Amino acid sequence: MDRLQAMKTFVAVVDSGGFTPAARQLDMSLSVVSRVVTELEAHLGVRLLTRTTRVVRPTATGVAYYENCRRILGDIDDAELAAAGAHEAPRGRLSITASVLFGRRYVTPLVVEYLLRYPEVDVDCLLIDRVVNFIDEGIDVGVRIGPLPNSSLQAIQVGQVRRVVCAAPSYLARHGAPAAPERLADHTVIQATGASTVPEWRFQHNGDPFAVRLHPRMTTTTNDSAIAAAVAGLGLAGVLSYQVADELRDGRLQVVLEDFEQPPLPIHVIHREGRHAMHRVRAFIDLAVDTLRANAALNPSA
Numbered sequence: 207m208d209r210l211q212a213m214k215t216f217v218a219v220v221d222s223g224g225f226t227p228a229a230r231q232l233d234m235s236l237s238v239v240s241r242v243v244t245e246l247e248a249h250l251g252v253r254l255l256t257r258t259t260r261v262v263r264p265t266a267t268g269v270a271y272y273e274n275c276r277r278i279l280g281d282i283d284d285a286e287l288a289a290a291g292a293h294e295a296p297r298g299r300l301s302i303t304a305s306v307l308f309g310r311r312y313v314t315p316l317v318v319e320y321l322l323r324y325p326e327v328d329v330d331c332l333l334i335d336r337v338v339n340f341i342d343e344g345i346d347v348g349v350r351i352g353p354l355p356n357s358s359l360q361a362i363q364v365g366q367v368r369r370v371v372c373a374a375p376s377y378l379a380r381h382g383a384p385a386a387p388e389r390l391a392d393h394t395v396i397q398a399t400g401a402s403t404v405p406e407w408r409f410q411h412n413g414d415p416f417a418v419r420l421h422p423r424m425t426t427t428t429n430d431s432a433i434a435a436a437v438a439g440l441g442l443a444g445v446l447s448y449q450v451a452d453e454l455r456d457g458r459l460q461v462v463l464e465d466f467e468q469p470p471l472p473i474h475v476i477h478r479e480g481r482h483a484m485h486r487v488r489a490f491i492d493l494a495v496d497t498l499r500a501n502a503a504l505n506p507s508a
Contacts, residue, residue, distance in 0.1 A: 210282075212246040213275040215239055216254060220272050221344045224262045269341065273478060280484040296486035297326035303348040307429050307449055309333035312504075313349060316497055320490050327486050340478055346487050347477045347494070351446065359476045364495055365504030366470040368447040371407065372459040376439040383462040384442070387418045394441030397422040398432040407444045409466040433459075446471070451503035473504060 218228040219239065229236045247254050254268035264272055304313040309331065317329050332338060338345055340359065354361055373383075377394075384390055387409045397405060397420060405420040423441060426432050429449050436443035437458050453459040475494050477487060498504055 207242075207245050207249060209246075209249075212242050212249075213279060215242045216246055217272060217275050217279065219243060219255065219262060220264050220268070220341060223342065264341065272341065276478065280487075283484060295326060296324045296489045298484070298486050299328045299330065300347070300486050300490060301330045301332065301343075301345045302490070303332040303334070303338045303343075303345050305335050305349075305351065306333050308349060308351065311448070312498065312501070313494075316490075316494050319497075320493055323493075324486070324489060340476075345478075346484075347475065347490055349473065349475055349494070349498075351473050352471045354472075354474060354476070359478060361474040361476045362491070362495055363472050363474050364498035365473040365501065367473060367504065368467055368470050369408070369444065370447050370450070370461045370467065371442055371444050371463045372436060372450055372454070372461050373442045374437055374439045374459055375457065377436075377441060378460060378462070380439075383460075387416075387463060387466050390418055390420065390442065394423045395420050396424045396426070396432045396435050396441050396443040398429045398443070398445065399425055399427055408468060409463070410468045411466055415468065448503050473498065 215228065215232065215234075218231050219225055222228045222231055225236055225239050225243075229239045232239065243255065250271075252267050252271075253265055254271055256263050256265055256268075302313065302317065303309075310333065313331070313333070317331060321327065321329060332343065332345065337350075338348065340346075340348070349364075351367060381393060384393055387407070390407070405422055405425075406417045407420060408415060408417045410416070424432075424435055426435070429445055432443045433445060433450055433453065435441070437453060442462070447454075450459050454461065475491055475498070477491060
């Protein structure tokens with residue numbers, strides 16, 4: 207058994223989500239791909255994949271082996287590039303994920319700069335407001351806001367954001383600012399339902415968290431829409447600070463209830479490999495970390 211080819215075949219099956227797409231990707235017959243993985247499992251004495259009629263997924267052992275295979279194959283790619291004198295020219299395809307609004311405002315400019323620097327790399331952007339499974343969806347790098355669950359992913363903190371309540375100066379001139387979260391019932395509330403469909407906002411007082419039930423006058427599926435309504439003077443919107451950084455800087459919105467805000471949420475660049483990440487992945491991570499850390503909206507002291 208060619209162990210290197212077996213690793214490549216196994217990784218292709220996991221990345222593509224099945225034997226048939228892996229066979230197309232590798233330009234091999236379906237029977238050969240299936241045989242190679244079966245022989246690999248027999249050689250290792252463990253089951254790497256769970257197979258059903260509808261889906262192929264790695265087992266717990268398969269996930270760990272997959273990560274090791276990607277690292278090893280990445281090291282081989284780097285060694286070949288270095289030997290060919292092309293180590294400073296990343297190439298291949300890179301998959302990136304982030305939330306929709308953060309992706310539009312911060313990740314898309316990064317991708318454009320990255321592609322201009324490295325013309326031999328192609329990038330797939332998955333900008334979506336849900337947690338993405340890196341293995342199932344073949345993602346290399348992501349940006350996540352909030353606490354991270356325990357996982358095999360590597361994480362680099364690049365900033366932090368606050369959950370804020372804000373309104374236009376025109377609204378505050380007419381209605382005043384709420385003195386406490388409990389007074390939100392006296393105000394017009396705008397709620398974006400993208401992150402949560404529960405009509406409540408969360409606050410903290412003297413270290414104790416609490417939630418306030420809302421009766422929104424306007425609900426909308428996007429933060430962009432909620433921010434536009436707040437800027438127009440309709441009422442109070444609850445968003446993340448980076449989402450209204452321009453509006454706060456220009457004075458179109460003002461933050462209220464600052465004394466009741468929860469602790470800031472961390473922003474991390476996350477990826478699958480450690481220090482042996484493939485060159486195209488490392489190049490994007492380096493650019494993202496440097497750029498995001500220098501952004502005053504994400505790091506006020508920058």
